[in-house]
Amino acid sequence: GLFLTNVTQLPQLFQGIVGGALGWFDTAMPAIVTFAGVMVVGALLYRGLAQASVRQIVAMAIAASALVLVPMAYLQSQNLNVGELVQPRYILPLLTVLVATAGLSSNPARRLTLARAPAIAMGSLLTISAIVAYWTNIQRYIAGQQHPLIEGTLPIKWNPLLDLPMIPINIVTAVATGVWIIGLFLWARTAEDRPVSNAGR
Incomplete structure (x- = not known):
């Protein structure tokens, strides 16, 4: 049922x-x-x-x-x-x-923390995921979903970014996303992977 x-x-x-x-x-x-x-x-x-x-x-x-x-x-x-x-x-x-x-x-x-290798792996996965999701969503509005995800001659029917060039905006978004997500997971690595401070020696 x-x-x-x-x-x-x-x-x-x-x-x-x-x-x-x-x-x-x-x-x-x-x-x-x-x-x-x-x-x-x-x-x-x-x-x-x-x-x-x-x-x-x-x-x-x-x-x-x-x-x-x-x-x-x-x-x-x-x-x-x-x-x-x-x-x-x-x-x-x-x-x-x-x-x-x-x-x-x-x-x-x-x-509770993460080891460095899993942190980098998860951060990288989420970075790729976030960038692909961002581009999929923005492409749906500027050109429609009838086009392939990656197309060199994508016809832009609407620019939501006040006619700013799309390529620099996308590059900045991708880099910022990667730095933030991977940095977040690296911050959560295990205490064993952290350098020992002078105060703790």
Whole structure:
């Protein structure tokens, strides 16, 4: 019935949070955006579970239950299928709570951190994902979605940037995105990878 159908299709709603269609499902994201988002969220949840205390596991279970039950309850009450009315962005705060809970350290004196290699890998994945998502979305408005994602002679029908040249704007956006995301993940590397300060010697 409707319940079992929605249960089996619910992961579609979850993956849409990190890489699904934007707006009212009118701007589909390339598969690499979804892939990167699912990989990074999965890695962060795994890292949290691997070092979680019992209380933290209980908190994560509650957050995960809310992530499942809230959309399911609404879909069932309105006799809707997954993909109808309820958009992935509506439950983004619930996923944020789950990932944030997984990122807490069971030891208040030590922050749960990332090793350098996974930090660089996840930062790079999200950088590529963010740049592709940005270009996909802006192309949808300036030229339409009927064109390939990368096209040298893209006909610009509308320039939302006050007629500023698109190439420099895109380059600046790509570089800024990469620096911010990779920098964020590198900041979260493990204490073992951090240089020892003179004060600690």
